[in-house]
Amino acid sequence: MKPSVILYKKLPDDLLTRLENHFTVTQLDDLSPDTLKQNAQVFANTEGILGSSEKVDKAFLEHTPKLRAASTVSVGYDNFDVDALTSRGIALMHTPTVLTETVADTMMTLVLATARRAVEVAERVKIGEWQGSIGPDWFGIDVHHKTLGILGMGRIGLALAQRAHFGFNMPILYNARRHHQEAEERFNARYCDLDTLLAESDFVCISLPLTDETYHLIGAEQLAKMKPSAILINAGRGPVIDEKALIQALIDGKIHAAGLDVFEQEPLPIDSPLLSLPNVVALPHIGSATHETRYNMAACAVDNLIAALSGKVKENCVNPQVLK
Ligand SMILES: NC(=O)C1=CN([C@@H]2O[C@H](COP(=O)(O)OP(=O)(O)OC[C@H]3O[C@@H](n4cnc5c(N)ncnc54)[C@H](OP(=O)(O)O)[C@@H]3O)[C@@H](O)[C@H]2O)C=CC1
């Protein structure tokens, strides 16, 4: 008999077929308490789950006594209680690498859009304000040759450094838990502590995961250390920044602008003060959202679940200790 798995994300037809070749698949909308209640027997029998964004914690795991693998269609896994999964021997699979270049493109989009005010001035054109030669009130600031600080020199940080170094001649500063020789050798990146990075960067770009250590890493104190002309970019996770402090810093002119793909609450509430600030570019968490990359992520997640449930994992396991 094929193992039972729960799918809580829509998949392209060919990938659904691939999954169904290996498993008995139940498609559900989400992992909410209501869904759990209405499908108690399905959760009780499931050996695998595949989807994204939903919270998987101890309370959830109580409903899934046979669960052996969870496969998320994302690289970030802050919505999973990894310790709880590990103590139950459940493998957590994720999709690094396939999305790296696309997310770095998104970060560079935010750098350019905020510096050149692309969204703001395009809106002005649309409402008919372009009536003659433009003056300084339409101008932006240069990106090329400015200093780019990267918080989190992992896969995405490295891909961003490559773009900034080769494409825009930008000196690179970075902070991570350890030194990254590849970044230093290929992109001449300089390791520095957080305070130095904040003080010296023209663009502070966050590609950090959300963890206990990175929660509100950037608050009022850190924003005050940035140059008033500096721009803050976040494509890691919203709660890495204290959003209230960021809003205040933008209102007070403590920093110049912000380009944000992630927020403390998603979707961003329509009454968020961020939406009325002209110096904010707010994207709806589109870091990896291209047709090609989202397909590749879904394919990777399907292959990850097949590998995990057949005992053939080679890569992409967050807690490989459960495989031994
Ligand atoms: N906006 C979007 O759509 C997307 C957002 N993301 C987010 O980007 C994150 C990064 O992805 P990826 O680059 O693949 O991950 P990696 O694991 O490759 O890189 C993470 C980096 O963060 C650093 N880091 C972790 N904790 C700390 C800390 N406490 N202090 C300083 N540095 C720290 C790591 O340091 P070290 O190298 O020293 O270990 C590493 O350099 C994801 O976890 C996810 O949250 C990812 C994809 C899409």
Ligand SMILES: O=CC(=O)O
């Ligand atoms: O935010 C997206 C991810 O893949 O992580």
